[in-house]
Amino acid sequence: MALTLFSRSRPAPVKQPTPEPWPEIGETWTPEGVTVSERYYNLAHAVVLVYKAEGADTAHAVACLGCHFHVTKDKQRTYSTRYTLREAGEVANEHAAACRALPRTLPTRPNDDGARELLHQWVRDLRRGEDFYLRIHHFDLGRLFLQRTNAWITTELQHLADSQPDLLRIQRTTYGDGKQYLILPQPKGSETRKGCS
Numbered sequence: 001m002a003l004t005l006f007s008r009s010r011p012a013p014v015k016q017p018t019p020e021p022w023p024e025i026g027e028t029w030t031p032e033g034v035t036v037s038e039r040y041y042n043l044a045h046a047v048v049l050v051y052k053a054e055g056a057d058t059a060h061a062v063a064c065l066g067c068h069f070h071v072t073k074d075k076q077r078t079y080s081t082r083y084t085l086r087e088a089g090e091v092a093n094e095h096a097a098a099c100r101a102l103p104r105t106l107p108t109r110p111n112d113d114g115a116r117e118l119l120h121q122w123v124r125d126l127r128r129g130e131d132f133y134l135r136i137h138h139f140d141l142g143r144l145f146l147q148r149t150n151a152w153i154t155t156e157l158q159h160l161a162d163s164q165p166d167l168l169r170i171q172r173t174t175y176g177d178g179k180q181y182l183i184l185p186q187p188k189g190s191e192t193r194k195g196c197s
């Protein structure tokens with residue numbers, strides 16, 4: 001009966017659905033590193049996107065391409081704050097109904113130097129007074145601007161850890177992809193004062 005091993009039908013390859021063109025600009029925008037799940041339109045035809053970053057399982061973000069509304073989680077809730085697809089859809093729909101902003105031009109894809117600088121800036125912005133464990137999802141809000149894959153990001157984080165070991169350290173773990181990213185605290189006495197508070 002060994003033949004039965006070979007007679008199983010293989011699952012058909014999954015085809016990527018062809019995204020709908022954007023009516024207001026007549027083209028389809030598929031930024032690298034994110035999957036656009038849903039699009040809503042406000043009264044002025046600005047698009048409100050529901051998207052998720054590459055590799056994210058259920059966590060979705062909402063971004064309006066008319067105004068600057070951009071969220072990844074419900075700040076009112078204490079736990080489990082990241083949006084599911086359904087929650088993100090509700091938030092996007094609600095925003096689209098209230099927003100009056102005109103469509104803005106789509107974020108242009110930065111060149112590698114520009115993308116690298118963006119990524120480095122985000123790492124510096126996440127630096128705290130104590131160790132901070134960086135996860136790829138901390139970049140979710142910026143993915144529409146970065147427009148890079150997770151592989152590109154992790155390669156750049158490795159380069160950053162090599163070149164600035166006092167900022168970022170990569171540790172081995174036994175779970176996930178075997179790595180965790182640790183942003184080291186600012187050395188004492190080296191903080192730059194930003195005005196008085």
Ligand SMILES: [Zn+2]
Pocket residue numbers: 064065066067068069095099100101
């Ligand atoms: Zn808006």
